Amino acid sequence: MSTNKPDPADPLRRKVINWFLGGSALALFASIVYPIARFVSPPRVPEATTNQVDAGSVNDPALVSNGYKIVRFGSEPVIVIKLSDTDVRAFSATCTHLACIVEFRKKKDDIYCNCHGGEYNLKGKNIAGPPPKPLTPFKVDLVAKSGASAKSIIVSRA
């Protein structure tokens, strides 16, 4: 009998085979799970950067009757508040608590979030309720356009 013949009952040999088998099973499992895990994580889609938007006229009916309006700043909502013809302010409209969209309360002269009752003053500072941070301010320029009777509100990043 040849001494080179492998002994099938050799514990080391069995261990090596089990390692290979286990390793292969693990690799197979990983090769299935990894693409699925990547697939369910949405890819980051680059967006055009917005630095400035025209928020319309200071005499916009919505702005006049409610004292505010929400405008699109790229994909972000921005609240534009008109306190007088010369005092127009803009802040990010996303509540810093849990991302609801805030509104301006003319009667109480504050910015309010209906979701959890967060309150901000007219400088965007959080003054009551759960919001942890102030609203991000935006820069407002009132620009006279040729041919237009009222000035336009130009909102840009502060």
Place this chain on the structure above:
Amino acid sequence: MRERLRKIYRWFDERIALGPVREFAMHKTVPVHRYSVFYYLGGMTLFFFVVQVCTGILLMLYYRPSPNGAFESVEFLMTTVPFGWLLRSIHSWSANLMIFFAFVHMASVFFMKGYRKPRELTWITGALALFLAFAFGFSGYLLPWNQLSFFATRVGTDIAGVVPGVGHWVLRFLRGGDRITGGTLSRFYGWHVAILPALMTFFLGAHLLLVQTLGMSVPPSVEEEAAKRRPMRFFPNFAMRDLFGWTVALGVLASLAAWFPWELGVKANQFAPAPAGIRPEWYFMFMFQTLRLVPGGEIAGVEYEVIPILGFGLAALLLVLVPFLDRGVVRSGRSPLFTAVGAVGVAYIVALTAWGYHSWTPIYVVLGVAALIVLLAWATRRRDSGGEA
């Protein structure tokens, strides 16, 4: 006719051996004691789940999961499709009643210590099925794509986002991106009609199988009474009582749907402020109210709102693990600490819900349900002289 049915039965029996199943059903019994009425609550929850599956499948025939089609398709369903309003209203009402009965069922099992050995897995699968029901509610809420649902999803997914570490990944995973868009709607629809039903089939299947194989748990406090009294046969006595309850439930459901049809609201606008008086479904109200009460601020770089959110997560985990935490009930059949903690938990949920609504109604509902259960216990009681076993 009877002979023909017997023939059909035999035909199947020869091929798939129905004998043991029949044998099991014939001999299955339900213990009888003063708390037996609570055994109907699981079946009631199951009934509403079946209604959800049937009405949900029908609603899929008209629903279009896209930001430009979702609201319009539900509007069409409510205004033009024959009985569309009825099916949608039944789906919404049944969802709420299912969660309500799941709550009451879980509370009754908790207080009657039904989770003790060997029913740990029954408890765990049941608790996970309840969380899945919440996920069904949360994902289904967005589908009509109205203002209320849009903000509920915005807040709900943002809550997941504040969890330290994995939060941002979870938020993007749930929303299908950084914001709530048509992609979120597709995802939620996929969860609502495919992924969650698949998971629910597994957990509910396991739960029901365990209930059948292990039988009903008898609370330690009435073991003596149950041992003295003759158990009730499942077929036909218990099943007929179940069937009676489901018939009444169907009537209640249809009445609610007819008298209080579910509103559709205004189409979602991503650039409009959250509507005044916005609030989540009643079963999330206690968490919503808690979040309203937490002031703004940071401690060691962690915002205060993270604390209750992690707290609720921890409470959910502890709830699932109750069978392994409550060792006293195994030793002595009593665990007053767990009963007390459970009572405090229920009181917290009811009180914060009432506070959130600024109304006594939630407390009246709890008292009303307690009264109804007492009434049903009396109506479905079984005298031992009845000779039904």
